[in-house]
Amino acid sequence: MLNFLDVYERALKGPIMSENDFDIKIFIPTLNKVVREYGIKYDKENPVPSDDKIADNLFKASVDFMSQVGVYCQDTNRVIQFTQKEILEAVGEAPGKCFVGEGKEAGVFGMRKPDDHQVPWLHVGSGIVATSEEMAANKIESYASISEANSMSVAALDNIRGIPIMAGSPAELYAAIRSIKIAREAIQRAGRPGLPIMNLIATAASAVTTIAASAPQFGLRPTDGWLCGTVAEMKIEFGTLNKVAYLLNWGANIGAETAPILGGYCGGPAGTAVVSTAYMLVGLLVHKGNYQLHFPVHFKHGCSTTRDVLWVVSISCQAASRNISMPLIWLGYMAGGPNTKMYFYESAAWLLCATVSGAPSVQTPHPAKAVLIDGFTPMECKFGVEMAKSAARFDRQKANGMVIRLLEKYESKIETAHQGSRYQDCYDIVTGKPGEAYVRLYNEVKEELVGMGIAFE
Amino acid sequence: MEKKKILENLAAAIVEGDRNKAKEVAKEALSNRIDPLEAIEQGLSKGMTTVGERFEKGEAYLPELLMAADTFNAGMEILKPEMEVQKKQVAKAGTVLIGTVKGDVHSIGKNIVATVLEIHGFEVRDLGVDNPSLNIIQEAEKVKADVIALSSLMTTTMPAQKEVIETLKEMHLRDKYFVIVGGGPVNQEWADKIGADGYGKSAVQAVEIVKKLLAKKR
Numbered sequence: 001m002l003n004f005l006d007v008y009e010r011a012l013k014g015p016i017m018s019e020n021d022f023d024i025k026i027f028i029p030t031l032n033k034v035v036r037e038y039g040i041k042y043d044k045e046n047p048v049p050s051d052d053k054i055a056d057n058l059f060k061a062s063v064d065f066m067s068q069v070g071v072y073c074q075d076t077n078r079v080i081q082f083t084q085k086e087i088l089e090a091v092g093e094a095p096g097k098c099f100v101g102e103g104k105e106a107g108v109f110g111m112r113k114p115d116d117h118q119v120p121w122l123h124v125g126s127g128i129v130a131t132s133e134e135m136a137a138n139k140i141e142s143y144a145s146i147s148e149a150n151s152m153s154v155a156a157l158d159n160i161r162g163i164p165i166m167a168g169s170p171a172e173l174y175a176a177i178r179s180i181k182i183a184r185e186a187i188q189r190a191g192r193p194g195l196p197i198m199n200l201i202a203t204a205a206s207a208v209t210t211i212a213a214s215a216p217q218f219g220l221r222p223t224d225g226w227l228c229g230t231v232a233e234m235k236i237e238f239g240t241l242n243k244v245a246y247l248l249n250w251g252a253n254i255g256a257e258t259a260p261i262l263g264g265y266c267g268g269p270a271g272t273a274v275v276s277t278a279y280m281l282v283g284l285l286v287h288k289g290n291y292q293l294h295f296p297v298h299f300k301h302g303c304s305t306t307r308d309v310l311w312v313v314s315i316s317c318q319a320a321s322r323n324i325s326m327p328l329i330w331l332g333y334m335a336g337g338p339n340t341k342m343y344f345y346e347s348a349a350w351l352l353c354a355t356v357s358g359a360p361s362v363q364t365p366h367p368a369k370a371v372l373i374d375g376f377t378p379m380e381c382k383f384g385v386e387m388a389k390s391a392a393r394f395d396r397q398k399a400n401g402m403v404i405r406l407l408e409k410y411e412s413k414i415e416t417a418h419q420g421s422r423y424q425d426c427y428d429i430v431t432g433k434p435g436e437a438y439v440r441l442y443n444e445v446k447e448e449l450v451g452m453g454i455a456f457e
Numbered sequence: 458m459e460k461k462k463i464l465e466n467l468a469a470a471i472v473e474g475d476r477n478k479a480k481e482v483a484k485e486a487l488s489n490r491i492d493p494l495e496a497i498e499q500g501l502s503k504g505m506t507t508v509g510e511r512f513e514k515g516e517a518y519l520p521e522l523l524m525a526a527d528t529f530n531a532g533m534e535i536l537k538p539e540m541e542v543q544k545k546q547v548a549k550a551g552t553v554l555i556g557t558v559k560g561d562v563h564s565i566g567k568n569i570v571a572t573v574l575e576i577h578g579f580e581v582r583d584l585g586v587d588n589p590s591l592n593i594i595q596e597a598e599k600v601k602a603d604v605i606a607l608s609s610l611m612t613t614t615m616p617a618q619k620e621v622i623e624t625l626k627e628m629h630l631r632d633k634y635f636v637i638v639g640g641g642p643v644n645q646e647w648a649d650k651i652g653a654d655g656y657g658k659s660a661v662q663a664v665e666i667v668k669k670l671l672a673k674k675r
Contacts, residue, residue, distance in 0.1 A: 024527060028520045130612040156613060164616040167560025205560055207614050233563050262520045264565040300659060302641055371642035373612060
C-alpha cells in the first residue's frame, strides 16, 4: 500500500487546478456521470433498503468515482490521484479493527455486517457540542459511568476562565490542555481510567494546538483516538496532513473524520451516497486511518434524520460494512434538543437505521444539530446505548418499517424542532443527576417506543 | 426566431446548466437585434430566478446553483461586449463581501449564500475561508462593499465574528457597512449580542436581510 509520504508527494505533483475548477469541472460532472452509469437511485419509500446488490453496486461506483476525482489539496492546489488498483489494494489491506483503551477498558473495535445481531461498539458523548468549563467534569463522569460504553468523546470547552476560545489562539491551547485534564480526572472518578477518548482534541480547531496538547505529559495516550478531518467535499489541507504525520510517527490511533453534505456539492441523495462511501476510501488512502468518524448531514436542516439522509446513511453504511474493513463510528445530528420527545424519536430512527445497516459503532446522536452550548446531557447517552442494543435485534426489513413509523412522528416537524434544554436547565449541576421532569419525559418516550414494538432490556 | 422564444431559450439554458446553449442563444439574440440588457434581464436572469426558486423549494441543490451561475457567466461573455458598445449597464442590487472568519475552513454554507446572493443580482466578492478580521475590513474598503457577510461553522470561531465588528468600531468604520452573520451555531441571540445588523438562518433568509438592509440605506 502507498505510504503517507507517497500520498504527500502526490499532493505536490498531482494535476494543478483552482478549487473552483475542481468543484465545477471535476467533482460535480464526474459524480453526475457515476450516478447515471451505475444507476444509483434514491428509494424514498424505503429509508432502510435491504438489497445487498444495491449496496455492492454503490461500493463499485464509489471506487470508480474516487479513481476519477481524487482528493484536492487546498495548500498545493493539486489533486491527489489514485488508480482503481491502488484503491482496491488499500481496501484489501484495510485494518478491520482498532485497538483502543487501557487496562480493563482496553478493547478491540471491529467490524459488523448488515443484519448483524452483535451489538455495535458503543461510543458515547459529544465533541462538537461545546461545554462550559464548570459543567464539563460532571457530564464526562456520567458518560463514562454508563457501563456498556466502550469509548467516549469529550466536549470542546467553550471558554477558559471566562475567555472565549478562538481557533488557533493561545486560549485554545490552554483550553485544549485543560479539557484533557478535566476528562481524565472525570473518567477516573467514574472508576474507568482506561476508557479511550476517541475524538481528540475537540477543543483544538487548529492542528498546531492538537499536536502541542497531545504531548503525553498532558494525559493522552496512543491508545486514545485523534480525529483528522476532511474539508467537504473531497478536500484536504496541510493542517490535517500534519496531524496525520505526527500521529503516524507516534503510532497513535488515527480517526479519519468525514461528513458529506446532502444538498451541497454532492447534490441529492444518490450523489451523496456515492461520496459518503468514497470517504471510507479517503480514510484508508489519505489519512491512513485506524478508524473513522462519519456523519452525513442535510445542508439545509443541519441534521441527519431527514428521510433522504437516513437513506444515505443506510445504503452507504451497507456498502462500506460489506466491502470495506474500516471500523467506522457513525454519528447523527438530531434536529430536536435534549429534553424533547422529538429528539428521542429521531434518535431511535437514526440508531435503527445505522445499526441494522452494519455500523461497526454508533455514537450518541447529537441533539439540537450540535449547536447549543451545553446542549447535551448524559440522558441522551443512556438512551443511545439502550436503543443501539435494542436495534441490534432488528434486521433491515423490520427496521425499515419501524423507521417509517418514527418518521411519521417527526418528519414534518424538523424545520421547527425545538432546541430543548441545556444541561444546567434539566440536570442538578451539583449532583450530576437528571431533573424529575426529564426522567418523566424519558420514561414516557420509552413506553411509547415499547408500544410500537421496540423492546428494551 | 421570435424574440419571446429566444428569451425563453436563454432562461432554459440557465436552468439546464448548458454553457454552450447559453452562448449560442446569446449570439442568436444579438443577431436578432435584441437589446443585450433585455436578453440578460428577461432571459438569463429569469433562468437564474427559476433555479433560485427550485433551490428554495428543495428541488435543486448546490450543483444546480453553481452550474446556473457558470452558465450565466458564459452567456454574459457574449452579451457584455455589446453592452459596452451600447454603454449599458446591468443594475446591481449592491455589493456583498462574504467570507469565513479566522480559524474556520468550512466553506459550503458560505458558498451557497454567495451563489444565492448572485442569483438575486448582488455583486458578490467571496474572500474564501479563514480570513483575519483586518483582511476582511481592508477588502471591504477596497471593493466598496455595502454589506459584510461573516460565516462561522464552529462555536470556537464565532468570537471572530465579534472581532470583525469590534475592529470596525476601532477603525471608525462601523457605520459604513452592514454586517450580517450566519453559520451552524450562529443565531439571532448571538447576532444581537455582538451588534451585527442581521442574521440569516438560511441562504434565502440572508438574501432577504441584505435586501431589507440596503432598502433602509437608500
